[in-house]
Amino acid sequence: MWHITSNPLISKIFAVFLTGLVIKMMDDFIDSEYDDMLGKRNLSNVLGRGILPYAIFIFSLACLLDPRTSIGLFFSSYIFGMVTDYNVKMPAGLYGYQESLIVLSLGILLLGFSEITSSLFIMGFVQLWDDLCDYKKEKNCGKNYVKLLGKVECIILSIICFLSAFYFDAVKTVAASLSAVSIVYIIFLLSSCEEVS
Numbered sequence: 173m174w175h176i177t178s179n180p181l182i183s184k185i186f187a188v189f190l191t192g193l194v195i196k197m198m199d200d201f202i203d204s205e206y207d208d209m210l211g212k213r214n215l216s217n218v219l220g221r222g223i224l225p226y227a228i229f230i231f232s233l234a235c236l237l238d239p240r241t242s243i244g245l246f247f248s249s250y251i252f253g254m255v256t257d258y259n260v261k262m263p264a265g266l267y268g269y270q271e272s273l274i275v276l277s278l279g280i281l282l283l284g285f286s287e288i289t290s291s292l293f294i295m296g297f298v299q300l301w302d303d304l305c306d307y308k309k310e311k312n313c314g315k316n317y318v319k320l321l322g323k324v325e326c327i328i329l330s331i332i333c334f335l336s337a338f339y340f341d342a343v344k345t346v347a348a349s350l351s352a353v354s355i356v357y358i359i360f361l362l363s364s365c366e367e368v369s
Contacts, residue, residue, distance in 0.1 A: 180238075181343065187238035188245065188347040189354065190230050192298075195249040196355050197227040202253075240283055241291075241344060247279040248291035252299055290340030293333045294348045300330035301352070 201223050219226060234242040254268040254275075262271055279288035303317040304326055318326050337345040 183237040184241055184343055185347045187234045187241045188344055189351040190234035190237070191242045191245045192348060192351040192355055193358075194227045194231045194234065195246065196359070197223050197230070198249075199253075201227075240287055244279065244283050244287045244291035245294065245344075245348070247275050247283075247288065248295040250275050251279075251292065252295045286340055290337050290344060293337035293340065294345055297330050297333035297337060297345075298348065298352050300326050300333065304330070 197219070231242065231246070251272045254262075254272040260268050262268060264271065266274075276288070279291075300317055304323070306316065321329065334345065334349070337348075
């Protein structure tokens, strides 16, 4: 085992960062055509067909560091992803809301209420801030919570989500917030390097 795994706090922080990176990679893979239409660069442009193998590899490292934290965040991202497609039939034959309920039930059963709840609040906070940042690009098309709820409402709701997540798990919440900013910066640097080359 790596020396890093001997410190639970460090393991958790790195697991949050790696899981956040995986969630972003999966999101960019799913939204690649939509982002191309908006002229928005994402990790699919940088990694191409390699994005899925890289995502699986990185997620396995995150699970090695802290399985409960990594799986909780990944489950929560899946639940949030299904919320916007709640009435759409998925490849498994279930509607989005049905898949969300199954994953939520599994999360509570396998990880416990506190773990999955803190992860859901974190994903809510990150999603709302992402939508606030992307609103100008997405206001004419696409799914965006600012369009649905309003700008002020999104800010207030994101603060509530952050404080609720912090109450359940302060370390994971702060790590997720810093990771989100870091991942956006990394993508910006990778995209810039690709444009130069």
